Amino acid sequence: MDVRYSVIDTFCHLLKKNRRFPRGYDKDKYLAHMNSYGWRIRKSKVLELRDFKCELCGKEKDLKVHHMAYGNIEKEEDYELSVLCKSCHTTSHFLTKNKISLPSPSVNRQILSMRLDVRSKKTKRKIKYFLKIREDH
Numbered sequence: 001m002d003v004r005y006s007v008i009d010t011f012c013h014l015l016k017k018n019r020r021f022p023r024g025y026d027k028d029k030y031l032a033h034m035n036s037y038g039w040r041i042r043k044s045k046v047l048e049l050r051d052f053k054c055e056l057c058g059k060e061k062d063l064k065v066h067h068m069a070y071g072n073i074e075k076e077e078d079y080e081l082s083v084l085c086k087s088c089h090t091t092s093h094f095l096t097k098n099k100i101s102l103p104s105p106s107v108n109r110q111i112l113s114m115r116l117d118v119r120s121k122k123t124k125r126k127i128k129y130f131l132k133i134r135e136d137h
């Protein structure tokens, strides 16, 4: 099975919902969690579980553990976390932030593989254009 496919599928699914903190949880608590010993341990376990590779492109450098969902924050389930390289991580956040909803995992994978410069102002337009082309066929 293509691991990347399932990760992107989960990512697509979670993109639209579950990206909010649970009631009563705030940014300060999140930052404290990010700096905790527990999170360091949790992170290393996820990295090991995913073979120390970016789940989207397979890169082995500059890996980040990304929250796809915050529903069980501080008691994260494996499926709520993904291992992404710096570039895929930035792209993931860019897509979420701009509420670009993606039509299917395979298209999502193609977009992520385009390795767009997310700092560029043209990127959002490029993605929208790409999605439009896909819809027309």
Ligand SMILES: [Zn+2]
Pocket: 054, 055, 056, 057, 058, 059, 084, 085, 086, 087, 088, 089
């Ligand atoms: Zn990557």
Ligand SMILES: [Zn+2]
Pocket: 065, 066, 067, 089, 093
């Ligand atoms: Zn992230």
